[in-house]
Amino acid sequence: MERLQKVIARAGIASRRKAEELIKDGKVKLNGKTVTELGVKVSPSDRVEVNEIPIEREEPVYFLLYKPRGVISSVSDDKGRKVVTDFFAELKERIFPIGRLDYNTSGLILLTNDGEFANLLMHPRNKIEKVYVAKVKGVPLKENLKKLAKGIHLEDGKTAPAKVKMLSMDKKKQTAIVEISIHEGRNRQVRRMFEAIGHEVLKLKRERYGFLTLNGLKAGEARELTPHEVKQLRASALESEKNNHRL
Ligand code: URA
Numbered sequence: 001m002e003r004l005q006k007v008i009a010r011a012g013i014a015s016r017r018k019a020e021e022l023i024k025d026g027k028v029k030l031n032g033k034t035v036t037e038l039g040v041k042v043s044p045s046d047r048v049e050v051n052e053i054p055i056e057r058e059e060p061v062y063f064l065l066y067k068p069r070g071v072i073s074s075v076s077d078d079k080g081r082k083v084v085t086d087f088f089a090e091l092k093e094r095i096f097p098i099g100r101l102d103y104n105t106s107g108l109i110l111l112t113n114d115g116e117f118a119n120l121l122m123h124p125r126n127k128i129e130k131v132y133v134a135k136v137k138g139v140p141l142k143e144n145l146k147k148l149a150k151g152i153h154l155e156d157g158k159t160a161p162a163k164v165k166m167l168s169m170d171k172k173k174q175t176a177i178v179e180i181s182i183h184e185g186r187n188r189q190v191r192r193m194f195e196a197i198g199h200e201v202l203k204l205k206r207e208r209y210g211f212l213t214l215n216g217l218k219a220g221e222a223r224e225l226t227p228h229e230v231k232q233l234r235a236s237a238l239e240s241e242k243n244n245h246r247l
Contacts, residue, residue: 001041004030007048011055012115027051060114061093062230064212067109068219069203073100084109087222098122099185107132107206108214110225117234126237127183131208132190136199139169139176144197148180152196159193160184175202210236 008019008028019028026034029049030042042048048055065087067073072083075096084097088111098110098118112118121128149164163181170176176199180190191201207214210233217223225233 001043003038004028004035004040004042004048005038006116007042007057008050008055009116010060010114011050011057012118013050013055015119016116022050056094056113058093058113060117061091061095061112062114062117062225063088063095063111063222064217064225065109065111065222066214066217066219067101067106069104069106072103073097073109084111087220101206102188102191102204105204105206106219107204108209108212109206110209110212111222117230120234120237122185123237123241124184125241127240128210128233128237129181129183129208130185130206130210131179131181133167133205133207134178134180134190134194134201135203136176136178136194136201138174138199139171140166140178140194140197140199142166144199145178147197148193152193154186154189154192154196156186159186159189162193179207181208 004023005016005019008014008022009016013019014022020038022028023038024036026036027050028035029052030040031047044057048057065084067084070082071086072081074083075085077083081103085095088095093113095111095113096118098112099122101107101109110121120126145164145166149162151158151161160183165179167177167179180193182189190204194201212229
């Protein structure tokens with residue numbers, strides 16, 4: 001048995017707080033009857049409707065996928081390209097990616113059917129560190145890498161401080177491999193950060209998401225997160241939320 005507001009939040013319809021408002025406002029029906037008190041518990045067989053629309057009740061599932069390049073971070077693509085959920089064709093739950101990686105970026109991406117969990121991890125105030133390895137054209141100067149570390153002006157504002165580490169350089173080929181850790185998730189952020197210092201990103205891979213790595217997986221392979229990993233992720237997102245309130 002679970003609280004009604006939790007079931008609504010998990011379906012991705014609203015945060016728990018908003019779900020409570022929906023209930024108080026008489027927008028929620030349980031087995032056909034409007035419920036306005038909070039704290040009502042529901043079982044998996046109960047029918048819940050929000051604004052007359054039945055919500056999907058599935059057991060929450062959580063996966064980590066090593067996305068190969070050339071795959072869209074979506075559940076469908078109008079151009080018929082491969083999407084991340086194609087790697088879960090046998091799964092009965094309807095999962096979706098938490099955030100996105102560019103079509104040509106490879107690496108770690110999480111998928112779930114738990115809308116509340118996805119919103120929590122994706123919320124900009126929840127600072128989960130993501131580590132990328134970029135192969136760039138040209139060999140960046142130290143001072144330019146420092147600019148990335150300090151925060152750089154992009155068209156959508158200055159980026160938050162990042163950790164930047166030169167891993168290797170090939171002076172002959174004029175390329176370099178740079179590790180960059182960021183906790184924001186703006187569109188094409190790493191590519192745009194390097195473009196801002198004059199270096200095109202030739203290859204990009206996300207190697208880490210919080211404490212999760214790609215260890216043991218090959219491109220195209222996935223594994224289920226353990227219940228403990230799910231708890232830890234939720235706790236680290238909530239922890240950064242608390243710290244932000246303190247600021
Ligand atoms: N930054 C990018 O530029 N692309 C990604 O896919 C992820 C982060």
